[in-house]
Amino acid sequence: MRDQRLWTWHVMAGLVILVFLGLHMTIMHLDAIVGIFNPADPHPIAWANVVARARMGFFTVSYIVLLGAALFHGLYGLRNILFELGPGRGVKSVLNVALTVGGVGLFVFGAWAAWAAGVLARTL
Amino acid sequence: MTAPDNVTFRIRRYDPASQQPPAWEDVTIPYTHGMTVLDGLRVIKETRSATLAWRSSCRMGVCGSCGMFINGHPRLACNTQITELGTSLVTVAPLPNFDIIRDLVPDLRPMFDAHAALMPHIIRTDVEEMHEPTGEYFQTPHELEQFLQFTYCIKCGCCMAACPTVATDPAYSGPMPLAQSHRYNADSRDGGFGARKKVLATEKGPWKCHYAGECSQACPKGVDPARAIQLMKRQLVFDYLKLYKQPCPSKVTQKPTEVRRRPDVPEAPAATI
């Protein structure tokens, strides 16, 4: 039951990443060609731009959604590659736990950072 | 390629009794017109190396026994003309991804075990009708088309040898068992999707297939197991998202009773059995 569920979510997470990471890449790396969401400075990673984006609730939410989707998609992909190397049952259980704990931990940290950046930006 | 005068067979030999690892052996034999790889192996066994072992049966591409790794591709030895290889050096090895029993004989049991685990047979609730049929199960030509392609499988194992996932993962079922499971899921006479789903939803399902497409390119019968596996994934994903409604298995139809024979059509002869 589990692999059917996980794979379906993997595909759906991929589609979510396509939209949000596509937007992120366009903002950060196609700024000279397309130039969106960089209101305060020509350089996308200038502090003024970071603050301007962090003030928008849309970015805080979309960063958290992208974080969750990308962590799930990437760690499931890594799990697939590692499981296909034919490890024993015990190693598979350990990997499942490690990837889940690692993924959740990174998500909690990254989501906190996105939220905290939003709070900080609104005080500036 | 123009026909060569001689052909060199580079054969992977392995004798389990000798305790030596597999090793290559070169044998050069004269080429005869229309020689297939299987023909060449026969000549070698008859004239040079009587201990050479392989599986073959029909010698015409329908039994699936003679799957081998020929010049870097899994092929049927009986179906492979020497001239189609484009070289006079023919490298013959046992199918990869299966343990070698001896010389060119692979151990296909894991493939057949995986096949049996995915219930490759019609599953219906009307057991009495299946054992004592009173009519036939109705199926339109369109319904037949949905799975006919996958029925041509001869279980030769070439797809399993080509698959990159089978190359590393012993737990993966492989293209043949999965394609054959889909052959029955797609058959309108079958009602076993619910039973097969329980197995297919686990790691025995199609989830480790990433569409490298090599199984379909290696298949000597055009079965296209890759297509079957992707159609199966679609069915399973839509089922998980509650978007798939399994159709009822075909009903039994009786011969029509209220018909009159046309005057120009003669009566059938009496049954003899």
Next chain:
Amino acid sequence: MLDNMGHPNRLGVWGWLGGGKWGLERYLYTLHRLTGLGLLLYFLLHIFVTSARAFGSEAWAASMGRVSGGVFVLGEFMVFAAFAFHAANGVRLVLVELGWAIGRPIEPVYPYRTSVHEQRPLALGIMVVAGLLVLAGGLDFFILH
């Protein structure tokens, strides 16, 4: 008796790479794995590098300072290229693996036209799209900045 006789014969990870005699889709599969691993590795580091913005402008400047410079610019471009390929090929995989781009089951008549041939135009189109994205990224990274 048979149980003791099998000599192992799996291709192993070499079977993922294919050895030069296989179809386009085999290479796309291998490249999809490599770019996925590369993106994952970058992403895990990226979470920590960009979390500095929660701590103010000095922390942000320090974090960005650590990842600026020639090698990092090239590395970031490679990440962008990996994303372009992985995303474009991912779109192809969604269409193929959910059964939309592979054609219907047919009666196999030799020479067999398999689903691999049916989706080949899509695969080529996707590579063109990925190539254009990489070019656009290269323009932005190296010429317009």
